[in-house]
Amino acid sequence: MVGYVGADVPVELLTAAEAFAVRLTGDPDADSAAGDLYLGTGVDPMARSILSRLLTGAYGELDRIVVAHDCEASLRLFYALRELRRVEPGAGVPEPYLVDVRHLPHRTTARYNRRRIGEFAARLAAWTGRPLDVAGAVAAHDERRRLLAAVAGLRRERPARLTGRQFLAVANAPLPLPEHVALLEKLLSEAAGLPAHHRRRVFLTGGDHDTPHVYEAIEADGHVIVGEDHSFGDPSFESQVGAGDLDALAEHYHRGGPYAPASTAAERAAHTAAAARRCHADLLVGYARTGDDAPAWDFPDQRAALGIPAVLLDRQEYGRADVKELRCPA
Amino acid sequence: MPSVSKPAAATRGVKSLATAVEAARHQREWFAGLRRRVAAGEPFAVVNADVPHEIFRVMDIPYVVSQWWASVVAAKQRSAHYLEKVRERGYPDYSEQYNAVTLGSAFDPDPGAGPWGGLPRPSIVVGDASGDVTRKIFDIWGREPGVTFFPLESAAENEVPANWWELMPHRWEEAIGPARLDLLTAELENLVRFLETTTGRRFRESRFREVMALVNEQEKWNRKARDLIARTRPAPIGVTDSIPSVMLPQWHRGTEWARDAARRFYEEVRERADAGRAACPGERARLMWIGRGLWYDMGFYQRFQDEYGAVFVWSMYLAIAADGYIRYGGDPMRTLAARFAAFTDQLYTPPWSSEWYVKEARLHGIDGVVHLVSDDPRGSYFTARALEAAGIPVLDLRADNVDTRTYDDDAVAGRIGRWLEDVVLR
Numbered sequence: 001m002v003g004y005v006g007a008d009v010p011v012e013l014l015t016a017a018e019a020f021a022v023r024l025t026g027d028p029d030a031d032s033a034a035g036d037l038y039l040g041t042g043v044d045p046m047a048r049s050i051l052s053r054l055l056t057g058a059y060g061e062l063d064r065i066v067v068a069h070d071c072e073a074s075l076r077l078f079y080a081l082r083e084l085r086r087v088e089p090g091a092g093v094p095e096p097y098l099v100d101v102r103h104l105p106h107r108t109t110a111r112y113n114r115r116r117i118g119e120f121a122a123r124l125a126a127w128t129g130r131p132l133d134v135a136g137a138v139a140a141h142d143e144r145r146r147l148l149a150a151v152a153g154l155r156r157e158r159p160a161r162l163t164g165r166q167f168l169a170v171a172n173a174p175l176p177l178p179e180h181v182a183l184l185e186k187l188l189s190e191a192a193g194l195p196a197h198h199r200r201r202v203f204l205t206g207g208d209h210d211t212p213h214v215y216e217a218i219e220a221d222g223h224v225i226v227g228e229d230h231s232f233g234d235p236s237f238e239s240q241v242g243a244g245d246l247d248a249l250a251e252h253y254h255r256g257g258p259y260a261p262a263s264t265a266a267e268r269a270a271h272t273a274a275a276a277r278r279c280h281a282d283l284l285v286g287y288a289r290t291g292d293d294a295p296a297w298d299f300p301d302q303r304a305a306l307g308i309p310a311v312l313l314d315r316q317e318y319g320r321a322d323v324k325e326l327r328c329p330a
Numbered sequence: 331m332p333s334v335s336k337p338a339a340a341t342r343g344v345k346s347l348a349t350a351v352e353a354a355r356h357q358r359e360w361f362a363g364l365r366r367r368v369a370a371g372e373p374f375a376v377v378n379a380d381v382p383h384e385i386f387r388v389m390d391i392p393y394v395v396s397q398w399w400a401s402v403v404a405a406k407q408r409s410a411h412y413l414e415k416v417r418e419r420g421y422p423d424y425s426e427q428y429n430a431v432t433l434g435s436a437f438d439p440d441p442g443a444g445p446w447g448g449l450p451r452p453s454i455v456v457g458d459a460s461g462d463v464t465r466k467i468f469d470i471w472g473r474e475p476g477v478t479f480f481p482l483e484s485a486a487e488n489e490v491p492a493n494w495w496e497l498m499p500h501r502w503e504e505a506i507g508p509a510r511l512d513l514l515t516a517e518l519e520n521l522v523r524f525l526e527t528t529t530g531r532r533f534r535e536s537r538f539r540e541v542m543a544l545v546n547e548q549e550k551w552n553r554k555a556r557d558l559i560a561r562t563r564p565a566p567i568g569v570t571d572s573i574p575s576v577m578l579p580q581w582h583r584g585t586e587w588a589r590d591a592a593r594r595f596y597e598e599v600r601e602r603a604d605a606g607r608a609a610c611p612g613e614r615a616r617l618m619w620i621g622r623g624l625w626y627d628m629g630f631y632q633r634f635q636d637e638y639g640a641v642f643v644w645s646m647y648l649a650i651a652a653d654g655y656i657r658y659g660g661d662p663m664r665t666l667a668a669r670f671a672a673f674t675d676q677l678y679t680p681p682w683s684s685e686w687y688v689k690e691a692r693l694h695g696i697d698g699v700v701h702l703v704s705d706d707p708r709g710s711y712f713t714a715r716a717l718e719a720a721g722i723p724v725l726d727l728r729a730d731n732v733d734t735r736t737y738d739d740d741a742v743a744g745r746i747g748r749w750l751e752d753v754v755l756r
Binding site: 037038039040041042043069071072075076078079080082083086087097098100102103104106108109111112115116119260261262264265266292293294296297298299300303314315 | 419420421422424425426459460461462463465466467469470473481483484485486487488509512513516517520679680681684703704705706708709710711712715716
């Protein structure tokens with residue numbers, strides 16, 4: 001089993017290497033002392049929680065960890081894992097590998113990404129001793145993306161047929177790919193029986209949500225989250241890789257997102273406005289944890305681009321949302 | 331516990347070196363000239379510290395370093411004003427203040443009221459895409475009228491050899507790896523074309539080689555000064571002198587003035603060492619300051635000399651000049667890329683950072699380390715761990731180096747005083 005961290009890990013290659021890949025998530029209710037110690041409290045608490053859980057064995061036996069450079073917290077987590085293996089080998093940290101995909105919209109970066117994707121593929125082939133079935137893996141993941149896009153359509157219906165909490169669980173179920181695909185097909189076949197959710201429609205922007213805590217808090221306050229722009233939600237399946245080769249994978253992950261840590265405020269505003277309109281959102285909610293600085297820089301442009309009531313929940317504790325702010329949006 | 335009183339020049343510190351005073355004088359004169367050049371219509375760039383300034387030097391495009399300007403603002407106790415300008419636009423005033431303070435100057439309706447007559451409006455801003463926020467800040471600046479933002483990528487490597495300071499001068503390809511070097515070399519070629527196109531200035535290869543040679547000469551003088559301070563007891567100077575003596579010429583690197591300023595700095599330190607003159611004649615403890623300069627309270631670094639005989643002999647500014655810049659190579663553009671493709675890793679990424687701090691602490695005979703830990707993702711654990719494993723006590727100090735709102739000088743001084751008494755001087 002391979003654990004991975006971050007939005008930019010090309011999971012298709014892990015599938016192509018016949019690895020069971022699980023995206024590692026934190027736990028706001030668990031002790032984060034070890035992560036706080038090794039990473040420092042200036043790092044996004046999501047990464048600190050992942051490191052804490054890893055060191056306490058919460059993920060079971062991982063053969064390796066693959067980390068993206070999708071944000072500074074992921075990069076710092078990689079450095080901590082690398083250094084822990086060097087200076088504290090008794091901590092039992094699995095071998096980490098960094099996939100350094102970057103996002104400046106330039107050919108220089110595209111060429112760099114292609115090189116890094118190629119290096120990762122070569123490393124996986126060396127680990128497994130087998131050639132990778134890249135085309136087959138890309139086709140399988142694209143099929144899952146197609147199904148997730150259809151499920152997301154149910155949530156966007158008026159009224160919504162899924163809550164944001166439900167959708168987050170559906171999209172990120174830690175299942176082997178064939179099993180996940182089968183369950184998505186079953187859900188779609190039974191969609192006619194889904195209940196309607198007549199609540200204020202929220203588009204959630206800002207940082208990643210690796211757990212349902214914030215979704216639950218917002219929806220318990222009388223809202224339904226009909227779309228989002230973080231890497232556990234809509235953007236993760238909205239574009240397909242297409243061709244089954246490393247060139248296509250490199251292009252796909254280069255243009256990924258646009259997520260808050262790797263985009264300009266203008267890019268984020270344009271994307272958020274289009275996505276929120278498509279969802280017929282009544283309220284834009286920005287969410288930023290303490291230690292996740294990027295979303296707050298985006299929010300003024302996002303608010304201006306969308307022109308609907310908007311609230312920024314800034315400097316929030318991990319897994320918590322000060323939902324009373326949502327009751328009188330500007 | 332003895333009282334830890336502020337000296338007369340409470341927030342600035344008292345400089346002993348003529349070269350430090352001369353560097354400050356030159357900087358003011360240069361800045362006045364810069365304002366005249368910009369007023370006359372010349373292009374002007376604001377660049378991040380880790381951007382290869384040498385490109386601008388070769389093309390005679392004047393530039394100011396974002397962090398240097400933030401340090402001036404902080405020294406004038408004006409950072410809160412510029413952070414307020416950032417907040418008025420709806421942006422956070424508690425995030426990456428080192429660059430946000432300088433962005434705030436772009437939003438000031440009365441820019442001439444700023445320090446030294448104010449920062450002129452740039453035509454070009456250049457920053458790297460490191461962290462989650464730097465690119466956003468420079469991009470927001472690039473939306474101001476007449477300003478264009480040119481971003482540079484920030485890349486990372488899986489496996490690196492720990493002894494970068496031994497490899498970098500000649501074997502930088504081995505230390506950094508070809509992927510990052512290829513990337514930055516290509517980006518710098520693009521930057522040159524961008525500047526040629528937008529400013530009409532030419533990039534001469536012969537001038538490029540001159541600039542690269544001057545930089546290596548300058549940093550070699552800094553290396554001699556670093557080595558001299560490291561081996562001299564008591565220390566001939568403290569960081570209140572070494573920081574301006576190194577950093578103001580650093581922002582002019584690639585000029586003959588900067589090269590000569592580095593040489594004069596070394597000579598003046600040598601004269602003091604030869605004459606037995608000390609920063610703290612009763613030196614009892616040699617301290618290391620890890621982190622950015624505490625620009626709003628440079629007097630801090632001298633506050634523990636009289637009472638404790640504790641002198642800050644080390645900051646990263648001289649040490650990184652000594653170890654972090656020198657590069658030799660046949661292709662000057664790739665050699666320049668090698669100076670910056672992993673520059674921040676040298677200071678902030680283990681194992682490079684932690685191993686280097688230990689090497690420097692041993693070289694300087696350090697008795698204790700004060701580590702400034704800002705509320706950002708760089709962390710401190712592995713640095714402190716490495717130093718403590720080497721037998722050197724470490725005190726973490728939490729504050730932002732330009733945002734005075736995060737700093738309580740009396741509380742900090744008291745804490746350090748107790749640490750000196752209880753740990754370092756026991």
